[in-house]
Amino acid sequence: xEEQKRPKLGAAVILDKEILNYDVxxxxxxxxxxxxxFNNLSINLMTDFSYELRKTKKINLFPDLVYLTFWCRxxxxxxxxxxxxxxxxxxxxxxxxxxCPSNVPTNFIYSFFFGLLSGNSNIVxxxxxxxxxxxxxxxxLKSLFNKKKYINLKNTNCFIQxxxxxxxxxxxxxxxxxxxxxxxxxxxxxxRKMWIPERAIDITFPDRYSLSVINLDKIKKLRLEQxxxxxxxxxHDGYMMNQLACNSPHFIFWVGKKNKELQNSFWNxxxxxxxxxxxxxxxxxxxxYTNLMENIIIQKDFKNIKMLKNNIYVIDPDxxxxxxxxxxxxxxxxFQKNINQINDLKQFITKKCQTxxxxxxxxxxxxxxxxxxxxxxxxxxxxxxxxxxxxxxxxGYDIVKSLSRVISVE
Amino acid sequence: MIIDSLxxxxxxxxxxxxxxxxxxxxxxxxxxxxYKHCKKYKKIINNLKFKIKNKNRLIDxxxxxxxxxxxxxxxxxxxxxxxxxxxxxxxxxxxxxxIYLDKENANNQARVLGKIMSSILGSRRLPMLIIDQNPKIxxxxxxxxxxxxxxxxxxxxxxxxxxxxxxNKIDYLALNNFLxxxxxxxxxxxxxxxxxxxxxxxxxxxxSIKSNFKNGILIHGGGWKKMEKLKVNNSIFKKKLLQKxxxxxxxxxxxxxxxxxxxxIESSKCGYFHTSVFSDIFIRDKKFNILKHKKRGLIxxxxxxxxxxxxxNILTEDIGEIIGxxxxxxxxxxxxxxxxxxxxxxxxxxCSDIR
Numbered sequence: 001x002e003e004q005k006r007p008k009l010g011a012a013v014i015l016d017k018e019i020l021n022y023d024v025x026x027x028x029x030x031x032x033x034x035x036x037x038f039n040n041l042s043i044n045l046m047t048d049f050s051y052e053l054r055k056t057k058k059i060n061l062f063p064d065l066v067y068l069t070f071w072c073r074x075x076x077x078x079x080x081x082x083x084x085x086x087x088x089x090x091x092x093x094x095x096x097x098x099x100c101p102s103n104v105p106t107n108f109i110y111s112f113f114f115g116l117l118s119g120n121s122n123i124v125x126x127x128x129x130x131x132x133x134x135x136x137x138x139x140x141l142k143s144l145f146n147k148k149k150y151i152n153l154k155n156t157n158c159f160i161q162x163x164x165x166x167x168x169x170x171x172x173x174x175x176x177x178x179x180x181x182x183x184x185x186x187x188x189x190x191x192r193k194m195w196i197p198e199r200a201i202d203i204t205f206p207d208r209y210s211l212s213v214i215n216l217d218k219i220k221k222l223r224l225e226q227x228x229x230x231x232x233x234x235x236h237d238g239y240m241m242n243q244l245a246c247n248s249p250h251f252i253f254w255v256g257k258k259n260k261e262l263q264n265s266f267w268n269x270x271x272x273x274x275x276x277x278x279x280x281x282x283x284x285x286x287x288x289y290t291n292l293m294e295n296i297i298i299q300k301d302f303k304n305i306k307m308l309k310n311n312i313y314v315i316d317p318d319x320x321x322x323x324x325x326x327x328x329x330x331x332x333x334x335f336q337k338n339i340n341q342i343n344d345l346k347q348f349i350t351k352k353c354q355t356x357x358x359x360x361x362x363x364x365x366x367x368x369x370x371x372x373x374x375x376x377x378x379x380x381x382x383x384x385x386x387x388x389x390x391x392x393x394x395x396g397y398d399i400v401k402s403l404s405r406v407i408s409v410e
Numbered sequence: 411m412i413i414d415s416l417x418x419x420x421x422x423x424x425x426x427x428x429x430x431x432x433x434x435x436x437x438x439x440x441x442x443x444x445y446k447h448c449k450k451y452k453k454i455i456n457n458l459k460f461k462i463k464n465k466n467r468l469i470d471x472x473x474x475x476x477x478x479x480x481x482x483x484x485x486x487x488x489x490x491x492x493x494x495x496x497x498x499x500x501x502x503x504x505x506x507x508x509i510y511l512d513k514e515n516a517n518n519q520a521r522v523l524g525k526i527m528s529s530i531l532g533s534r535r536l537p538m539l540i541i542d543q544n545p546k547i548x549x550x551x552x553x554x555x556x557x558x559x560x561x562x563x564x565x566x567x568x569x570x571x572x573x574x575x576x577x578n579k580i581d582y583l584a585l586n587n588f589l590x591x592x593x594x595x596x597x598x599x600x601x602x603x604x605x606x607x608x609x610x611x612x613x614x615x616x617x618s619i620k621s622n623f624k625n626g627i628l629i630h631g632g633g634w635k636k637m638e639k640l641k642v643n644n645s646i647f648k649k650k651l652l653q654k655x656x657x658x659x660x661x662x663x664x665x666x667x668x669x670x671x672x673x674x675i676e677s678s679k680c681g682y683f684h685t686s687v688f689s690d691i692f693i694r695d696k697k698f699n700i701l702k703h704k705k706r707g708l709i710x711x712x713x714x715x716x717x718x719x720x721x722x723n724i725l726t727e728d729i730g731e732i733i734g735x736x737x738x739x740x741x742x743x744x745x746x747x748x749x750x751x752x753x754x755x756x757x758x759x760x761c762s763d764i765r
Contacts, residue, residue, distance in 0.1 A: 282708055282727075282729060282753040283753040283754055285696045285698075286708065286725065286727050286753060289475050289725065290475040290478060293474065293475055293478050294481060296454050296457040297453060297454065297482060301456065301457060302457050305457060305458065310697050311697075
């Protein structure tokens with residue numbers, strides 16, 4: 001590791017009174033260090049983190065934490081270093097400032113791991129809302145950082161929490177080498193107005209929307225058991241994040257000859273799964289019903305609304321509805337449309353489109369569609385069931401490459 | 411006009427059978443009225459493919475979620491007829507409900523509130539202490555629910571005295587004057603629950619008052635989101651008022667700004683909220699099935715008053731339970747129920763909104 005001295009940094013910022021403190025954060029020895037992407041220390045931390053998190057009491061009550069442990073292990077096992085196709089020498093950019101959404105309990109830790117794996121020092125703005133998940137993650141990290149072997153990481157990374165205080169965001173922005181900004185469009189625009197050093201970069205993750213495509217010709221050939229499997233996967237994508245993540249599907253495009261019976265049996269199977277597995281809070285139902293009423297008022301008259309016991313709302317929008325990027329459901333509200341072939345999807349794709357999850361198409365078909373339709377949107381195409389899996393290639397970025405710099409040596 | 415004929419009844423003496431008949435007819439008529447006059451309501455009914463004119467059960471009429479009044483302007487009269495615009499007194503940063511009243515609707519609210527309150531307080535108007543500032547001295551650019559409530563309830567009193575001065579401090583001079591003059595006989599006290607708590611329970615200096623409140627009749631309601639935060643429930647609230655200022659006749663009211671007028675009064679005899687002939691309640695589970703008595707769920711409220719805006723059938727975000735109907739020990743007919751607070755704010759998971 002190569003240390004950079006940067007006077008006047010860190011401590012003053014971190015100890016700003018307005019920043020609520022976790023012990024992890026109150027570290028006056030803060031300094032910036034950079035290293036190679038996927039250096040051993042970062043991989044070890046992820047390994048230990050995953051292990052310790054898995055041991056946490058009642059971890060099974062938090063599906064997103066269970067998934068996090070799985071995600072860490074998967075990334076380590078896939079031997080990221082080897083997959084990191086790299087002919088050049090690379091080092092982290094320096095100090096990365098992560099501005100994470102307030103309403104997703106676990107997002108900040110993914111953002112942090114991205115920064116860490118890329119070889120950077122990190123300041124991570126954590127959500128100000130109270131989430132048990134947040135506390136659990138921080139306490140695991142804290143105990144790891146207090147181990148001798150991670151002293152270097154402890155002194156080069158910090159997690160801070162404050163309510164929207166532009167002053168603090170401005171201050172950290174002015175000393176960072178890169179920002180990772182998650183949030184709504186307004187937030188991102190506001191933050192981008194704040195000055196960053198000339199060489200610093202911004203990676204933004206603004207509001208996106210996602211959809212699914214299902215090949216009716218293929219689903220027709222499935223046995224009931226297989227349809228059940230598919231709906232189970234779809235359930236995972238659609239309900240895991242209350243449909244509020246940018247990768248949650250809102251629209252389902254049925255491709256091929258319209259088959260009402262088949263489509264309905266898909267929804268009915270999904271209904272059984274939701275009924276059995278998903279726990280709605282009262283407020284989820286209120287939100288869902290309110291969202292439905294809002295959509296009715298705002299959108300063109302719907303052709304049909306199917307309300308399966310508040311488990312699923314399935315809406316057939318008007319045929320003329322083409323601009324779908326702002327039509328959103330919540331807590332299991334899906335819009336469906338029939339198209340003849342996959343190429344007909346292109347009229348619905350805008351820059352805002354992030355993930356297309358699919359069933360019944362070959363990669364070649366999808367590649368052909370993606371390359372030959374002049375698309376400005378779609379950054380991710382995954383089989384149904386994998387929509388919520390956050391990856392190191394995300395929103396059109398190879399994050400580790402973006403957060404590190406290339407050094408040419410001749 | 412139905413309100414006229416219902417005015418003649420004792421609002422707490424209409425039994426289930428009779429009421430059910432009234433509501434099946436009236437909610438249908440109101441729904442038709444709003445369908446004709448409110449485009450957005452019509453669009454909702456059409457999209458849900460609900461046929462108002464068919465023979466429907468009362469529980470099948472579509473309810474509007476209360477948040478819709480925050481997001482949209484919903485009115486069933488032309489702009490020129492609107493005489494009053496109410497906004498909810500929600501905490502800062504929140505979107506506010508906007509309610510549009512024409513003359514008829516505003517009058518009906520006042521009449522019905524009067525009818526309900528006089529069946530509790532009797533028709534004699536009593537001297538009244540208001541736990542707030544005089545709305546005349548405060549900024550009136552918005553006519554919010556708090557101000558609306560003060561004006562609405564102050565009809566039931568005379569010799570109004572406002573506890574708070576311009577600086578939101580207790581005006582001990584005015585208070586002592588009031589108590590000395592009227593404290594020997596029954597008098598009314600009115601205020602938002604959270605303000606009553608803040609000023610009468612927390613801030614009032616007993617040493618600075620020359621009398622007590624034992625002849626007072628407190629009517630309070632609203633603002634209980636704050637009370638939830640403070641973890642002060644109804645019985646603690648009552649106990650503290652008794653301990654501190656010897657106040658023991660206390661009526662809590664519950665209602666929505668979307669249904670002002672047809673409030674639910676908590677009888678001091680039984681501790682339950684009661685429906686009057688002007689309002690009704692259902693409790694729904696998460697599938698919107700109607701729940702039996704003594705089961706907790708989402709509160710749906712019906713009111714016969716809203717004509718200038720489609721607020722007659724609302725799904726609230728409150729959790730409650732109906733205890734029984736027509737057989738409360740306090741003698742009031744109608745459903746009696748408890749409110750357990752707001753449905754828990756969901757952990758919103760998403761990729762937007764940084765706070």
